[in-house]
Amino acid sequence: MTAPQVEIQLIAAIVAAACALPGAFLVLRRMTLISDAISHAMLLGIVVGFFLTQDLNSPLLILGATLTGLLTALLVELLHRTGLVREDAAIGLVFPALFSIGVILISRYAGSVHLDTDVVLLGELAFAPFDRVVIAGWNIGPKGLYAGGVILLINAALITLFYKELKLATFDPGLAAALGFSPVAIHYGLMGITSLTAVGAFDSVGAILTVALFIAPAAAAYLLTDDLARMLFLSVGLGVAAALSGYWLAYLLDASIAGSMATMAGVIFGLAWCFAPERGLVAAARRRVRQRWEFAQRMLAIHLLHHERQPGGEPELQMEHLWQELRWDRKFATRVVSLAEGRGLVTQQNGRLELTDRGRLLAQESLLA
Amino acid sequence: MALPDLALDYTLRTVALGAMLLGLSSGVVGTYAVLRRESLLGDAISHAALPGIALAFLLTRSKESALLLAGAVAAGWFGALLVSAITRTTRVKLDSALGLILSVFFGFGLVLLTFIQKQPDASQAGLDRFLFGQAASLLRRDVQVMAIGTLAVLLAVLLLWKEFKLLVFDPDFARVLGLRVRLLEVILISMIVLAIVVGLQTVGVVLMSAMVVAPAAAARQWTDRLSLMVLLSALFGVMAGMSGAVLSSLTPRLPTGPTIVLVVSGLVLISLLLAPNRGLVWNWARSRARRGQVRAEGMLRQLAALAEHHGSLEHGHPSAVLRASGWSPEQVEHVLHDLESTGYVRQVGADRWAITAAGMARVRTAAEANKAGDVSAYLTGSGGEVTGEGQP
Amino acid sequence: MADRHNEGVPAVAVQDLTVAYRERPALWDVDLTVPSGVLLAIVGPNGAGKTTLLKAILGLLRPVAGQVLVFGEPVEQQRRRISYVPQRGSVDWDFPASVLDVVMMGTYGELGWIRRPGRRERERALAALDQVGMRELSDRQISQLSGGQQQRVFLARALVQAADIYLMDEPFQGVDALTERAIVMLLQQLRAQGKTVIAVHHDLQTVPEYFDWVMLLNVRRIACGPVAQVFNEHNLRLTYGGRFAMAAFAREVEETAPTVVTPDRSSSGGGARGAA
Numbered sequence A: 001m002t003a004p005q006v007e008i009q010l011i012a013a014i015v016a017a018a019c020a021l022p023g024a025f026l027v028l029r030r031m032t033l034i035s036d037a038i039s040h041a042m043l044l045g046i047v048v049g050f051f052l053t054q055d056l057n058s059p060l061l062i063l064g065a066t067l068t069g070l071l072t073a074l075l076v077e078l079l080h081r082t083g084l085v086r087e088d089a090a091i092g093l094v095f096p097a098l099f100s101i102g103v104i105l106i107s108r109y110a111g112s113v114h115l116d117t118d119v120v121l122l123g124e125l126a127f128a129p130f131d132r133v134v135i136a137g138w139n140i141g142p143k144g145l146y147a148g149g150v151i152l153l154i155n156a157a158l159i160t161l162f163y164k165e166l167k168l169a170t171f172d173p174g175l176a177a178a179l180g181f182s183p184v185a186i187h188y189g190l191m192g193i194t195s196l197t198a199v200g201a202f203d204s205v206g207a208i209l210t211v212a213l214f215i216a217p218a219a220a221a222y223l224l225t226d227d228l229a230r231m232l233f234l235s236v237g238l239g240v241a242a243a244l245s246g247y248w249l250a251y252l253l254d255a256s257i258a259g260s261m262a263t264m265a266g267v268i269f270g271l272a273w274c275f276a277p278e279r280g281l282v283a284a285a286r287r288r289v290r291q292r293w294e295f296a297q298r299m300l301a302i303h304l305l306h307h308e309r310q311p312g313g314e315p316e317l318q319m320e321h322l323w324q325e326l327r328w329d330r331k332f333a334t335r336v337v338s339l340a341e342g343r344g345l346v347t348q349q350n351g352r353l354e355l356t357d358r359g360r361l362l363a364q365e366s367l368l369a
Numbered sequence B: 001m002a003l004p005d006l007a008l009d010y011t012l013r014t015v016a017l018g019a020m021l022l023g024l025s026s027g028v029v030g031t032y033a034v035l036r037r038e039s040l041l042g043d044a045i046s047h048a049a050l051p052g053i054a055l056a057f058l059l060t061r062s063k064e065s066a067l068l069l070a071g072a073v074a075a076g077w078f079g080a081l082l083v084s085a086i087t088r089t090t091r092v093k094l095d096s097a098l099g100l101i102l103s104v105f106f107g108f109g110l111v112l113l114t115f116i117q118k119q120p121d122a123s124q125a126g127l128d129r130f131l132f133g134q135a136a137s138l139l140r141r142d143v144q145v146m147a148i149g150t151l152a153v154l155l156a157v158l159l160l161w162k163e164f165k166l167l168v169f170d171p172d173f174a175r176v177l178g179l180r181v182r183l184l185e186v187i188l189i190s191m192i193v194l195a196i197v198v199g200l201q202t203v204g205v206v207l208m209s210a211m212v213v214a215p216a217a218a219a220r221q222w223t224d225r226l227s228l229m230v231l232l233s234a235l236f237g238v239m240a241g242m243s244g245a246v247l248s249s250l251t252p253r254l255p256t257g258p259t260i261v262l263v264v265s266g267l268v269l270i271s272l273l274l275a276p277n278r279g280l281v282w283n284w285a286r287s288r289a290r291r292g293q294v295r296a297e298g299m300l301r302q303l304a305a306l307a308e309h310h311g312s313l314e315h316g317h318p319s320a321v322l323r324a325s326g327w328s329p330e331q332v333e334h335v336l337h338d339l340e341s342t343g344y345v346r347q348v349g350a351d352r353w354a355i356t357a358a359g360m361a362r363v364r365t366a367a368e369a370n371k372a373g374d375v376s377a378y379l380t381g382s383g384g385e386v387t388g389e390g391q392p
Numbered sequence C: 001m002a003d004r005h006n007e008g009v010p011a012v013a014v015q016d017l018t019v020a021y022r023e024r025p026a027l028w029d030v031d032l033t034v035p036s037g038v039l040l041a042i043v044g045p046n047g048a049g050k051t052t053l054l055k056a057i058l059g060l061l062r063p064v065a066g067q068v069l070v071f072g073e074p075v076e077q078q079r080r081r082i083s084y085v086p087q088r089g090s091v092d093w094d095f096p097a098s099v100l101d102v103v104m105m106g107t108y109g110e111l112g113w114i115r116r117p118g119r120r121e122r123e124r125a126l127a128a129l130d131q132v133g134m135r136e137l138s139d140r141q142i143s144q145l146s147g148g149q150q151q152r153v154f155l156a157r158a159l160v161q162a163a164d165i166y167l168m169d170e171p172f173q174g175v176d177a178l179t180e181r182a183i184v185m186l187l188q189q190l191r192a193q194g195k196t197v198i199a200v201h202h203d204l205q206t207v208p209e210y211f212d213w214v215m216l217l218n219v220r221r222i223a224c225g226p227v228a229q230v231f232n233e234h235n236l237r238l239t240y241g242g243r244f245a246m247a248a249f250a251r252e253v254e255e256t257a258p259t260v261v262t263p264d265r266s267s268s269g270g271g272a273r274g275a276a
Helices: A003-028 A032-053 A059-081 A087-109 A117-122 A125-130 A143-161 A163-171 A173-178 A183-205 A207-224 A228-253 A257-275 A281-308 A319-325 A330-342 A357-368 B003-008 B010-035 B041-060 B065-089 B094-117 B140-159 B161-169 B171-176 B181-203 B208-222 B226-250 B256-274 B280-310 B319-323 B329-342 B357-371 B375-380 C050-057 C075-081 C099-111 C119-131 C147-160 C177-192 C204-210 C233-243 C246-256 C263-268 C271-275
Strands: A132-135 A138-142 A346-349 A352-355 B345-349 B352-355 C012-021 C024-034 C039-043 C065-070 C082-085 C165-169 C196-200 C213-218 C220-226
Touching (some): A003 A032, A003 A138, A003 A143, A003 A207, A003 A228, A003 A257, A032 A087, A032 A207, A059 A183, A087 B208, A125 A143, A143 A163, A143 A183, A163 A183, A163 C099, A173 A183, A183 A257, A207 A228, A257 A281, A257 B094, A281 A346, A281 A357, A319 A330, A330 A346, A352 A357, B010 B140, B041 B065, B065 B094, B140 B161, B161 B171, B171 B181, B181 B256, B208 B226, B226 B256, B256 B280, B280 B345, B280 B352, B280 C065, B352 B357, C012 C050, C024 C050, C039 C050, C039 C204, C050 C065, C050 C196, C082 C147, C099 C147, C119 C147, C177 C196
Parallel strands (some): C024 C220, C165 C196
Antiparallel strands (some): A346 A352, C012 C065, C213 C220
């Protein structure tokens, strides 16, 4: 690997980790689409900031873009509060309008300077190593690395510090308010770091793909664990995995790095969706099959319990009877009986079935439940 | 360019026609999407269409828009399908599923686009126009394809009018009536996909969702009737599409998609503020009036209680006595003067206030209405339960 | 025991409270005085403003008019003394947290910003889980709980707060018989400790059995006082209007009347106590 390759991967991993942290809370709070809106709308903030400062690296520009993100969240909330449109529609109204103004400003007035919708929207990670921080003549590394690193640190610090508050306000905002933790402050705090992260990520991965890094790793982690702290760590891990694998996919195809990272984030979610140990599609299918056999064995035990003391019930205890009485086909019945035998629920002698004590217990339990 | 030329100019006519079709189909379909709280499904579908376009090009090496749009339909449809599969089979909620599909499909589309650009024979393929739309690139054939899509959408709405109405209003009831709700939902999603694909070339994948949401959201403010809402929404869509496309064709460096979106956003803003009944301006005036009424009723009750206590309508009370409920002195004075002008209260001395017989009657009417258990009807002139929460 | 220093001050005093959601009033000129140490049920039809009243007492809503005092002070200064059990359906039970996690949330109020719960808080949470019979399930993921278990988790969380006033929004909604009994026992324990409970309640038949005060609410306050004094057909008819069928009340009287003699019910049928 060449030095720029290492640097690109490092930047990608750091940005992905920085996005995954607020992303986990966005997923749990059902606010992921606000992050979509913020990522789009901050284009306007970047453009206006650029016109004012003429410098894409100016801290003022970062501040302006972050405030635009917060403004977006505020506008969505205000519009929703009027009661005239639902929240989803409010999101769908606000960000296209702000984004459109940004695009028009760029095409009208910034045609000659280095500010391009594509760069803001799509990002260009491949150029990141060329934009370097030079202090007193010393070249100390690419700018993207420092920007991403600072944002990652801020996110990690704030989420560690306010972990308890975020957890409470996410799970039960009513209780948070009743206990004196302002859910509104927590909401806008989260929106603030979401905006800051989106702004920081825009020139490496671009606005729309930031959304993939906010959502996909967190959603995958949500399927893999039942513990909030673990979910946060997993989100970060999966985000980094998406960034690194995305880089190599882009390398193979000679295609957009940011796009490949988003694609890999989607693939990772897809894998979690299929193979998550408890909630995955495969696990669910296997559980259904197991339940079917388990249920059949219970049916068998109940059937036998029902008939074993019944006068004239003797014929019902024959294997032969099962597929009439329980409407099982021969193969199914044989399999159920052999499973039940294996578990020591029934014994079989010359086609006559008898419940063991364990089987009787199971049948009685099943009837009680 | 002078106006008469507008009607004659061939390119402009094509562009205007295309934009009208776009506004028409997305306006109609958007009504249903917005009412079903699926506003942002359009966002996911339009972004999801991008890899479809690129794949169609990669497979056929053709720039034929019918083919590219067929790819967009397939991918958009697949994206919508995945959204619904994710929400049904996992605990991931709708918003995350939408955002996930939107960004991942878009990212994949971007991978394909950059891949195509680096192919030796690709010569750009002009697929970039699908990002933000380029009305000027519309050809007669493109408009024909759009017309077919729009026609299909309109036909479906006309044929399945009452079914869709029920689907939007009460899906459970529709199921009870024996309607095939799943099938209807699939048809509705297909219509959304079609409408979005119709607009992709003009508005682009990034902003197309606005054309689904905005005309319908604006139309909703003016009417409570579905039929009227569909018509208005179509009208707003057509207006925005046409004026936006023409403006951007006539002005250099004015991208089509964003211009159309700004026009339609303007329509939404006007509707939100000014629509009769629901508009914010009216609403604000009404709620001011109501607040005043609540205060006045409270004041009147206090005075009535005092009058009963003293057994006389002649006994005046200073406004300071009436300040009980944490109101400022100014508010109390204001309310008292209002009540005086309606004849429920009179001033019997310097800062001495008493309720009149008419005022007593008013308090009694209020109490009666309350006994009937229908205070809200009494207050607002309409029955019904309290709906909606004040909290976000 | 709950408040020696302000004996005689009502636990909750609501005056002239009016709350409106947009156009419609949800509460209209409501007065309510709840003495310390009673179990109060708030009953009324759907849309009567019951949850709204709880939220207003908690200071979660801004009223159009009126005020709420808790132990004679604005609620903001008394937050520690109030605990809240929301409706079960108001939260997302898919949230990645264990039973213990949720119960510990009850300690967050006294911890304040930033400080984390430690071993002491953990012990208290476990003790509260003991009280509701859920200690063995403390590591269970909350999405795997039954409705009754979820309700008991919420109750345990409220107990951890060690408050003087408990506001509960339909604690009996959709719970199994076991949980219902557990909640009733808990209510009695709370009363024995001199705590005040205000609960939104749906089942008219169990009001005399579980509670000693009742408030009948339908946007306005219809009546409020000891069950024996105000829980009668006249007031119920006023509260429920035409919607209140005679038959329902007849059944309710029939079913509750003979049971008053059983020991545990006569202790909770607190008409005499409330009047005293």
